[in-house]
Amino acid sequence: MDMNIEEDVIKATLNDLMIDNGGSFTLTKAELAELLFAQVGLNKREAKEMVEAFFEEIRNSLEEGELVKLSGFGNFSVRDKASRPGRNPKTGEMVPIAARRVVTFHASQKFKNAVEGIVDAQPSVSLTA
Template sequence: MTFLPLESGPSRAPLTEAEIAEEPFTLTKAELAEMLFERVGLNKREAKDMVETFFDEIRGALERGESVKLSGFGNFQLRDKPQRPGRNPKTGEEIPISARRVVTFHASQKLKNQIEGETA
C-alpha cells in the first residue's frame, strides 16, 4: 500500500515511482487537513482544528513524560540519554555532549506486518 499526495492537492503533483524511491515522503499538516476535507467531508476549519488537536495531544502527553500508543500504528516514548564524551571533528578536541531527553518511535507489529506484506 503506497500513499501518494492527493492528485487534486494544491501543493504538488503525485510522485512517480522513481521519486518515491529517491526521496522521503513528507506529509504536511495542511495536506492532512486537506485529506480530511476531501475524504471525510469536514469543513476546512474543522479539518485543520482536528489535525492541530491530534498533534497537540501527542505533544502534551510527551511533555508530561507520558508514552503515547497509537493502536495498530506504534508508540512514541521518551528516553533519557546520559552525558557522553564527544569530539569536535575539526579540532579533534574532546567535548562533553550533555544529557538530554529524546523522543523515540517504535512501529507496532501490525504496522511492521503490513509493510512486510507489501515488499514480500
C-alpha cells in the same frame, strides 16, 4: 461507506501527493487536513483544527513524560539520555555532550509488516463433511 473504497481513495490521493513532490513523500499537516476534508466531510477549518489538536495532544503527553500509543502504528515515548563524552570530528578535541531528553518511536509489528509489503493473512477455515 465501504472501507476498501476509502482506503483506495486515500492511497490514490497520497500517490498524487508523491508525484506532486517529485516522487519523494512528505506529508504535511495541511495535506492531512485536506485528506480529512475530502474523506470525512469536515469543512477545511474543522479539518485543520482536528489535525492541530491531534498533534498538540501527542506533544502535551510527551512533554508530561507519558507514553503515546497509536494502535496499529506504533508508540512514542520520551527517554532521558545521560551526559557522555564526545569528540569534535574536525579537530579530534574531546567535548562533553549534555544530558537531554529525546523522543523515541517504536513501530508496531502491523505497521512494520505493512511497510515490508506483508499483508495480514486471515486464517482460512474449511469445513468438510
